[in-house]
Amino acid sequence: MKVLVVYGSRLGATRGIAERIAARLEASGLDAALEAAEQVAELPACDAFVIGSGIYGQHWMKEAAALVRRNRAALSKSPVWLFSSGPVGRWASGHDPVEPKEVAGLRAAVGAKDHRVFAGALDRSSIDESNLSTIERFVTRKFMPEGDYRDWGRIDAWADGIARDLNRLRPS
Numbered sequence: 001m002k003v004l005v006v007y008g009s010r011l012g013a014t015r016g017i018a019e020r021i022a023a024r025l026e027a028s029g030l031d032a033a034l035e036a037a038e039q040v041a042e043l044p045a046c047d048a049f050v051i052g053s054g055i056y057g058q059h060w061m062k063e064a065a066a067l068v069r070r071n072r073a074a075l076s077k078s079p080v081w082l083f084s085s086g087p088v089g090r091w092a093s094g095h096d097p098v099e100p101k102e103v104a105g106l107r108a109a110v111g112a113k114d115h116r117v118f119a120g121a122l123d124r125s126s127i128d129e130s131n132l133s134t135i136e137r138f139v140t141r142k143f144m145p146e147g148d149y150r151d152w153g154r155i156d157a158w159a160d161g162i163a164r165d166l167n168r169l170r171p172s
């Protein structure tokens with residue numbers, strides 16, 4: 001079974017999560033490929049899709065959201081899982097995850113099987129502040145503590161659940 005994992009990632013944290021999910025799916029016997037959202041115009045034929053994005057100002061990245069909307073007809077015929085990578089610092093644990101604003105609509109548009117918000121990561125040295133708006137610069141300096149808060153155990157468990165679901169669908 002061929003699964004495509006697609007990610008929108010501005011600073012690399014979501015790409016790392018997508019790589020981990022793809023590796024986990026491969027390890028369970030699935031054929032997993034990985035693509036950056038901006039590299040994919042039309043989705044190729046696949047048995048399933050996992051699509052994720054970093055969260056910016058409570059939104060998915062435009063490239064990732066647009067990819068889902070553009071391919072909604074194809075995606076709604078296949079099993080799809082969505083994830084977001086965002087909360088850092090004290091928002092990374094002990095808080096109910098806040099879904100990015102468009103996720104409810106994207107889930108409904110493609111009949112996604114699940115959506116998870118995973119804690120993210122932030123490395124200030126990877127940010128070119130001249131690419132940030134004034135508000136983004138303020139938010140980043142004031143509210144975004146540096147560090148890698150990604151919970152690999154949670155990510156692995158989610159990927160393993162996807163693999164179990166897909167392996168059940170596999171022709172024996």
Ligand SMILES: Cc1cc2nc3c(=O)[nH]c(=O)nc-3n(C[C@H](O)[C@H](O)[C@H](O)COP(=O)(O)O)c2cc1C
Nearest residue numbers: 009010011012013014054055057058086087120121
């Ligand atoms: C300008 C800026 C705005 C952000 N806004 C949010 C947000 O609204 N909600 C959230 O949970 N995380 C937010 N974050 C944290 C990022 O989502 C987190 O660092 C994520 O893992 C980045 O993914 P990426 O490295 O794949 O781009 C923001 C980070 C920056 C730099």
